[in-house]
Amino acid sequence: MAGLLRSLRRRILTPNIAETKLAVRGFHVKDEAARELLEKIGEIFLTGFAYAVESGTTAEAEERLEQIPERFRGFAYEGAGMGFAILDCVTFGDLRRVRSLLAGRGERHNYMIYVGIGWAMARLPRFLWPKSDTLDPLLLWLVHDGYGFHQAYFHTDRYVRQQRPETGFGWPAGQEAYARRAIDQGIGRALWFVGGTDAEQTVKLIESFPRERHADLYAGTGLATTYAGGATEDELLWLRHQAGAHLPQLAQGSAFAAEARIRAGLLVPHTRQATQIICGATAEQAAETCSKTRPDSSLPGELPAFEIWRQRIADAFVSLGGVTP
Template sequence: MSTRILPPLPTGLVDFGNRGFRTSNPVARALLERRAAAFLLGYNTLRRNGIEELANRLDGCPLDDLGFAYEGAAFAAAAHDLLRPGRGSPLLDAMFALAGDRYPHLMHVGAGWVGLVARPSLVLRKARLDPLLRWLTLDGAGFSRAFLRGKRWNARFTRAAWSAEPAHTVLHQGVGRAMWFMECADPAAIRRRIAEFPPQAHAELWSGVGLAVCYAGGADEALDDLPRSPAEPVASPGSGLRGGARRAGHVPAHTATGVRELAGVSVTEAVEWTVVAAHEVSAGDLDIAAYRQWQHLIRDRAARHV
């Protein structure tokens, strides 16, 4: 089945003005829109040219944006495979064979974007994902819904009753990550938005914010205004860095700065936290409870360094 069965995604889809996002910081807006545009580039390139030409077509993409392009391509692959009959997820599997070693976090998140139109569990059942990182598809579902479904969906989600069910907490992390874009890297505006949620959700939302800071950038002076308390674990971005930061062969300057300023360590040390924590939870079935335990082990380590 051709990838052209997928609809093209227009560039206006990620324009902050069109989406009703905050636009008060033109520098942060330009950078974050560029990250989102790279996502669309990856999606549309896979749709138009197929996986055979993907790497060559993305060759000119700036290195700081390339991971986001592969995130978008992973979304396209996951959406394509959900539309095809039968078992398995051959295009998404091929995508991970191509670039999953370099961008494991972003590509798992990208696959979770199918949560816009379907249950993320469908991807979990069809694709051969990393046993631990597969739960990031829920993060991707949360991000995509907050980013694209508009003010009405976000208002309903904000008012929804809190559930400590693990899938619900990871979904909130994706929503928190989206807030970094929606509020155009404004910590005060993000704090106000998070305050509207039940208190139990705040830690998960701040965790998502911290990950967005380190992956997308746009913080600059705003780093000093981000919280550092254990109740607002913006300082634990390591769970998004597992392996990929070293294997991609390129660590963006904003990632190194964000990790150092928020967690007090280098990217290399933050990645090591994730590896050690993964060994502690890898004895049994890596269900979502194990994923949450892994995250908490990383947060505990980060809290001791802030």
């Protein structure tokens, strides 16, 4: 009976895979290989989500998540983060399942799981949102990244074509100004998908936004380009050149992606190539830069420690000479 209920829960909660098709989304199609890549990522994300909502325990879900191929496993954990967060929030579970996932093998995928929480919040009414003080104060801004990605991916007209900024987010309390910036980082990541992994299309989308939003959008694009892949060497070189004054932010996002993949043991060739071109460093060096510059989460100041971290990473690549703004 329990297995039947979990199977029913999966059918009710799991989004339709058709929603990830580029034709349905109206996204740019660069070529067949790019279309297959982006649709495969969407499929694996939903697979991870389904594993979470139909599993009896987080350990059971982990066993299945670990069978996903390395290139796509992080996306499965991101989907699982969303699935467990939804289950926790609708049952007022105070992110109990999410914390259990983070305490196990999911700890290596903590960045992706935090992003998945943001996906869940985008699908839930605000009274069900988790309390921000239950999360790591440094990493909680990745929740906003996930929220921003979701909104740009599923509500592309409003968030990308009309470029309407998020207002009244108010989570955490009193941090609305930076919340908008963190959401933009997720929107920038989504632009790589909306643009079909086409560097020229993605840059056109970024440049169509108000200039004050470009830095965070380029950071998100750098992360997606490096983590998801889909670009040739020539496209990466062109993207690096076009970023111009925002190259340090593009590199910061790329370094975050390298850190996330190396931390999870999922380093793949396209990540190595992207960090070498965008950051002027190896993936290992980029990840080490993230580790060395990581601040204490309680760092005082007007800006969140997360933003201080991002600035330190960007500045480090400039100082090393691999990035010239």
